[in-house]
Amino acid sequence: MAVDLHFKTLSELQALLSAGELSSVELTQALVDRKEAVDDKVQAFNSLDKEQAIAQAEAADQRRAAGSVLGPLDGIPIGLKDVISVKGQPLTCSSKMLENFVSPYDATATTHLKVAGAVLSGRLNMDEFAMGSSTENSAFKTTVNPWDLERVAGGSSGGSAAAVSAGAVPVSLGSDTGGSIRQPASFCGVVGFKPTYGRVSRFGLVAYASSLDQIGPFGRSVKDVATVLQTIAGHDPKDSTSIEQDVPDYAGAIESNKSPWKLGIPKEYFGEGLDPEVKASIQSAIDWYADQGCEIHEVTLPHMDLAVAVYYIIATAEASSNLARYDGVRYTHRSKDAENAIDLYFKSRAEGFGEEVKRRIILGTYVLSSGYYDAYYLRAQKVRTLIRLDFMKAYETVDALLTPTSPFVSFKAGEKNEDPLAMYLSDIYTISANLAGIPGISIPCGLNSEGLPVGLQIQGKPFGEADLLAIANAYEEAHDYSSQHPSL
Amino acid sequence: MEYEVVIGLEVHVQVRTKSKIFTSVGVGFGCDPNTLTDPVVLGFPGALPVINKEAVEKSVKVGMLLQSEIPEVTKWDRKNYFYPDSPKNYQISQFDQPICEGGKVEIELPGPSRNVMGEHKWIELTRAHLEEDVGKLNHFDGYSLVDYNRAGTPLLEIVSEPVLHAPDEAFAYLNALRMLMIYGDISDCDMEKGQMRCDANISIRPAGQEELGVKVEIKNMNSISGVRNGLAYEIERQIQTVKAGGAIVQETRGWDAAKNVTYHMRFKEESHDYRYFPDPDLMPVRIDDAWRKRIAATIPERPYDRQRRYYEDYDLPFTVTSVLVPDPKLCTFFEEAAKACGKARQAANWLMNNLLGELGNAGLSLSESKIKPAHIAELVNLIEEGAISKNIAKEQVFGTMFETGDMPAAIVEEKGLKQSNDTTELEPVCQEVIDANPGPVAEIQAGNDKAINFLKGQVMKATRGKANPALVDQVLKELIDKKG
Numbered sequence: 001m002a003v004d005l006h007f008k009t010l011s012e013l014q015a016l017l018s019a020g021e022l023s024s025v026e027l028t029q030a031l032v033d034r035k036e037a038v039d040d041k042v043q044a045f046n047s048l049d050k051e052q053a054i055a056q057a058e059a060a061d062q063r064r065a066a067g068s069v070l071g072p073l074d075g076i077p078i079g080l081k082d083v084i085s086v087k088g089q090p091l092t093c094s095s096k097m098l099e100n101f102v103s104p105y106d107a108t109a110t111t112h113l114k115v116a117g118a119v120l121s122g123r124l125n126m127d128e129f130a131m132g133s134s135t136e137n138s139a140f141k142t143t144v145n146p147w148d149l150e151r152v153a154g155g156s157s158g159g160s161a162a163a164v165s166a167g168a169v170p171v172s173l174g175s176d177t178g179g180s181i182r183q184p185a186s187f188c189g190v191v192g193f194k195p196t197y198g199r200v201s202r203f204g205l206v207a208y209a210s211s212l213d214q215i216g217p218f219g220r221s222v223k224d225v226a227t228v229l230q231t232i233a234g235h236d237p238k239d240s241t242s243i244e245q246d247v248p249d250y251a252g253a254i255e256s257n258k259s260p261w262k263l264g265i266p267k268e269y270f271g272e273g274l275d276p277e278v279k280a281s282i283q284s285a286i287d288w289y290a291d292q293g294c295e296i297h298e299v300t301l302p303h304m305d306l307a308v309a310v311y312y313i314i315a316t317a318e319a320s321s322n323l324a325r326y327d328g329v330r331y332t333h334r335s336k337d338a339e340n341a342i343d344l345y346f347k348s349r350a351e352g353f354g355e356e357v358k359r360r361i362i363l364g365t366y367v368l369s370s371g372y373y374d375a376y377y378l379r380a381q382k383v384r385t386l387i388r389l390d391f392m393k394a395y396e397t398v399d400a401l402l403t404p405t406s407p408f409v410s411f412k413a414g415e416k417n418e419d420p421l422a423m424y425l426s427d428i429y430t431i432s433a434n435l436a437g438i439p440g441i442s443i444p445c446g447l448n449s450e451g452l453p454v455g456l457q458i459q460g461k462p463f464g465e466a467d468l469l470a471i472a473n474a475y476e477e478a479h480d481y482s483s484q485h486p487s488l
Numbered sequence: 489m490e491y492e493v494v495i496g497l498e499v500h501v502q503v504r505t506k507s508k509i510f511t512s513v514g515v516g517f518g519c520d521p522n523t524l525t526d527p528v529v530l531g532f533p534g535a536l537p538v539i540n541k542e543a544v545e546k547s548v549k550v551g552m553l554l555q556s557e558i559p560e561v562t563k564w565d566r567k568n569y570f571y572p573d574s575p576k577n578y579q580i581s582q583f584d585q586p587i588c589e590g591g592k593v594e595i596e597l598p599g600p601s602r603n604v605m606g607e608h609k610w611i612e613l614t615r616a617h618l619e620e621d622v623g624k625l626n627h628f629d630g631y632s633l634v635d636y637n638r639a640g641t642p643l644l645e646i647v648s649e650p651v652l653h654a655p656d657e658a659f660a661y662l663n664a665l666r667m668l669m670i671y672g673d674i675s676d677c678d679m680e681k682g683q684m685r686c687d688a689n690i691s692i693r694p695a696g697q698e699e700l701g702v703k704v705e706i707k708n709m710n711s712i713s714g715v716r717n718g719l720a721y722e723i724e725r726q727i728q729t730v731k732a733g734g735a736i737v738q739e740t741r742g743w744d745a746a747k748n749v750t751y752h753m754r755f756k757e758e759s760h761d762y763r764y765f766p767d768p769d770l771m772p773v774r775i776d777d778a779w780r781k782r783i784a785a786t787i788p789e790r791p792y793d794r795q796r797r798y799y800e801d802y803d804l805p806f807t808v809t810s811v812l813v814p815d816p817k818l819c820t821f822f823e824e825a826a827k828a829c830g831k832a833r834q835a836a837n838w839l840m841n842n843l844l845g846e847l848g849n850a851g852l853s854l855s856e857s858k859i860k861p862a863h864i865a866e867l868v869n870l871i872e873e874g875a876i877s878k879n880i881a882k883e884q885v886f887g888t889m890f891e892t893g894d895m896p897a898a899i900v901e902e903k904g905l906k907q908s909n910d911t912t913e914l915e916p917v918c919q920e921v922i923d924a925n926p927g928p929v930a931e932i933q934a935g936n937d938k939a940i941n942f943l944k945g946q947v948m949k950a951t952r953g954k955a956n957p958a959l960v961d962q963v964l965k966e967l968i969d970k971k972g
Contacts, residue, residue, distance in 0.1 A: 085533070091534070202534075204534040206534045240537070327570065327572075329634070330575070368764075369761055373763075
């Protein structure tokens, strides 16, 4: 088969499948081989059920032979972050707590992928329960950056970003609570999209912070990400927070929605702490848009400096409650030394959870405690509203905001994991989109002087996915950053 | 010193719905363990709750029955605590925006005797909120097992103000609440099946003192009488403690129905900080006017309103209303029969004195009865018209009607039971009886009117009961007078 099959985009693979030059089984096998060749180094996969993947690929080939192709994802391998439920497959959340848990049901996103004929190819590593920014918090392994194996893939969806970057899957799903799709996409030089809160069902997504979590796709091109989003988006009666709103035709929007756009540059994203090389890359992207005739406006998001604090109150409060169910009683890790019921809770949780998860559970328990609720949780919710209003005010003037995805490029493994606060600041530019519930995309924006990817973040209006994809696609088409790949 | 007792009750009522409160799994009792479960009930990773509209609707209905305020928006909160019967280690409940605010329940206290109605009063409510029930722990030697079948059953917690002052009031309150739930088709409130559960907060204070005493919470009272007994014991315990110079400590106590005592369970210091916060998985629910109106249209007449109407419209005695009113199906039966014959008291008497007993003997429910309101009405009319006597009705018609469901007129016709109103037929029989019984006749003539009953009995016997008793009386008197 063709060389470098593993770096082809979804659209290219689709074309090969349609032309009969490639079968889904050949593609799936090639990617399984690729995974086996590179994953010892990258460590993106927690597991991969080859037999099941090949069986799904065979079924896709049979459909194609019978002329009943289910759509653009039919026969295309896709990796899932190990936090999205697939019936009969492990759902570990990269935690010892769920090391042996096999899910008895499909997430709604999974159901959509199955109906579309996608080949579910692997469970991808992550920070434990999606808590972290480097995938170093996985209880099993650290996923590293395919561009520099000494550096981190980012997180928490590090496995999902690295698997695409390393050529082991063309597309994948991750989840984004404070930047967990966009930041690793930026670090690994791929496209990552966090949709509007409520656009994709959370049913079957293991909850970290329910009011912030959102499933979204990774891919090698904006169009690929649009194709996956098209498949998984939509209202779900099983998720009360999913919104009843029609899903527009994203591919069509990419074709029809053209420059010039009105773009905002929030000054708060360009202050202290921003790496000069990253700043220069983003500035050149802004200049490119200006050259295309886009109006560039400086805007302000005055409450931005409170976003990290607000996030760590709301997210940890919800997490402390969401993770209470992992207790040693039913399906989780159970301590062998427990002497009574209370002891069973303490020991199972002490053994089953990693340090960062415990830190956040304790923080969240504290902010919800009697006497502290008003000062922390309630006040954080009020500030959250102010942050959302800041964005809505900006969108009165502009269609979207251009910013860096992260203040810096991928850092060395071990560099920040002893300093939680430094780690938390790597999400400083992504967190507010979750607090505001708005969509955001990270696309490759060139390499820095060390050859490491820089990510451009574009944030849009609620349910403005189509606009974001069009704006991002225009930049991508004019640059060849998406076709740059790490040499593994 | 005199002590005043202050009691507040927290009553949990399982709201009868087709499916559980946050998922489509059915609700049931007595099924095999852990069969009424799914990923949502079991709190599996990634599972999400979706509110059951029927549970909200029925809770609003309860609020209307309790005359509560139904706020425009209600929401759900998480109550966080670890316990193995709680699949998520938090219970989805309502904290600061319950579905029903305030409200009141009319109660009836015991009267001076069983046949006399007691005082009525209103008990103020604090609120009622909707939450999910938890599973059930079963303890064995050295281990425990959890059954999550009950988990996720919709549960309405109805909280009274601390305005009850005696075990009898608590008993009357629970009965009144139970009647309302039955009237509203909300629950049968069978406490043994856990459909209704009650915790009590109780304190004592010297009579006349404004400030409340230290409160003790009593749990595990598994029947309405159990609540009365538990409270009675606890009042006595508290009074004796104080009289002996002791102090009441804030604690939770359990009721042991077998030993007839309350026992210490835990102190207040051991109580939880539940860390309530709004459940981010559920959206607040808006109860708009149109929805309210639809629910309001299903609100039945309340039990004691019905009781008053029975007094006013039908002139029924308390001994009758006290049997009818608690059972809305029986009331409907009665009202249909009363309407069809226009003689409410008679219809009620047939129900009370005959039908209920027969059904009881046969082990049947009212809905299984072959006797319908139309039967009772027709039977009452036959007696009123003089077609049959009450005795014939009781002894020869009712039993057949109960067995076969045939209409009473048809039975009378078939058996030839129609009583004779023809004096020409009756006179010879009466004359025979008079001639054969000179003794009683003499007594009558001597002024003992009651002796005529003997003669009447003889005539009825001779006519096999078909004679109209009033007519027999008349004919006998005429003949004796003639003779005298």
